[in-house]
Amino acid sequence: MTETAAVHDRRAGVGEVLLDVRDLKTYFHVMDGTVKAVDGVSFTLRKGGRLALVGESGCGKSVTALSIMRLIETPPGEFAGGEILFDGQDVLKLDDRAIRKVRGGEIAMIFQEPMTSLNPVMSVGDQIIEAVLLHQKVDKKGAHDIAVAALQDVGVADPKRRVKQYPHELSGGMRQRIMIAMALSCNPKLIIADEPTTALDVTIQRQILELIKTIQERTGAALLLITHDLGVVAETVDEVAVMYAGRVVETGTVEEVLLHPRMPYTRGLLESIPSQAKRGQRLSAIKGTVPNPFRMPSGCKFAPRCPYAWDICSESEPDLIQLGSERTARCWLNDPRYHDRLEAYEASRPGGHG
């Protein structure tokens, strides 16, 4: 999208653009038709920056992450459009050899379920060593040392004994640490963490979140965090892109988006979170459910569930409207022509946040 492209230069901060996703379209051709899982997603992430893709199940956030890693099987998947510029080169145009160098080397990924992403019949040490040998010019002994050091870095006590263990001997939190050690062992420029703490208990989630934050700061790698948990977003990253129905619907700094959402969907998500303050009142739920991917509404995809929608919303889909140098929202409320409606929306803002 052009408007996001224009933003880059004006952004002050961490570094130059590392990842630039432009109008990405990832479709899946299945028996019943075509699922447009990702349909025009654009965002940028700077070197050393921290960005979260947020949304509910089926919004396309994980498919976006897998597309960046080129881990989408084609067919049934198809990259139907757009580009993913990583360090200046389009990931979608790389040949198999080149993408293998990037994948796991320059871009590392931490998955939600460490049990299914680790090989059950290989010791964790051997799995890290395999990754190191693939991406670095070291011998087996050197790779072993790197593996032990990586485990030490992620807070694994007794790493020399841990390398000999198999995934089933480890707890969920320990497995996630192994994944993180593996991701770090090749000094990536970008770490993609797809729901890294969703499968974990709250005290273990806390351990892993602190670890990811510390590691990110220590290594200076950029972090792309995929999550549905706005609490995790608020404390882990600096920028957010909210996704709905395969689209980015709002972007900005964490403070701007979570405290002053300019897209009713984001506001709805925030208001749905239960808390002490809301005791005794009904939670303001978002009515209805996410649209069926085969029967996407025309116009704004959120319009059928939106309490602020009017005629235009079901007729025509808004672009990501530029609200400031670091701020966009895909909602007609932000069109200058409907300023009075935006004022009403702002005025209707309930207590809770703010």
Next chain:
Amino acid sequence: MTMPSGSPDPSFSEVDAAPAEMPVAVYRPENASASDASGGSDSAGRPTGAPAENLITIEDLKTYYPIRAGLLRRTVGNVRAVDGVSFEIRRGEIFGLVGESGCGKTTLGRTLVRLEKSTSGQAHFDGTDLLTLHGSGLKKFRRRMQVIFQDPVGSLNPRMPVSDLIGEGLLAQATPENGWADRKVRDKRIGDYLEEVGLRRDYSRRYPHEFSGGQRQRVGIARALALEPEFIFADEPVSALDVSIQSQVLNLLLDLRERFNLTFLFVAHNLSVVQYISDRVGVMYLGRLVEVAEVADLYAGPRHPYTVALLSAVPDPDPRVRKKHLVLKGDVPSPAAPPSGCRFHTRCWLYEQLGKPEKCTTDDPSLRVVEQGGHLAACHFSENLDDAVVRQTVATQDVVQTTVPVEA
């Protein structure tokens, strides 16, 4: 790891509550009155609307699963899923039970509704001994206690239309008085309860796969409600749902509680959900109840170091907060071989801060009154908990080196 000492069972030992010899209680330094423990009176005059009468009382309940090994499958040990739990659920309240996976919260609920067999202990429902019921007596009782399961997919038979999913229970509980044996009566009732949970009457002909996750959970709720239960064990009822759907279901549960005078045991791991919906809350760790209090008291002034750590761990969606969190070390130990003394001492930050007092490793703390308003905690050093010691811990902790060495 040592086996636990044969310490006495953790029933409410109110004698322990005498605060005179203890350091002054931190949050609200008033003498705890022992009579509050089971009274049901409100703390600090806050209206809860919860009547004092207990619907369910549980005493020293234990549910063990045998570990079998060898050719003869001899029992070589026990997984102590629930290991001596006592508390009561008041009529009309929502009692929230929180804790991490493996703490026994789900097993406790399943034991109560007789889906698991208890090993020992007592549970009374409205005066009736729940755990000795059998045969037709048990069957009759099942109507009064229903379950809403976590997984709306796994708990609905995919080959049955909704009319059968709900009708099955009605047929099983049919009596001449209620007339549920008559198909017409059942169908009317199924339609009524579908509407009650916000679905359309004609959905009764549909199969589970035709519904979204939130709608399936509504079917599960309608199934429980159609039998007119007094008590519902809700086992992680919103954990599998997205946040926007989760709030719809929470609203529904609160509405239905009002409308049908329901009492809930609400088990969840999401602390915000439990805070929103519960009147009182119990915190479990490794088969034990470690803290029980009115919801506001528990969240504002936790009196067990585990609860402090749990609450501190929750990420706050307000980006202005960015608080420092207390990080617990290690993982939950195996319930087959719980640590000696206080089960939490192997991960306890307060134990470390206090210079590892021996008492924590030798004496199993009982649940005792630590604060007025029936605030109970099972910690020898609950009185040493205050903001200063939490701040001190957070300031000096290593947030990366939080694992423990491999066991030999």
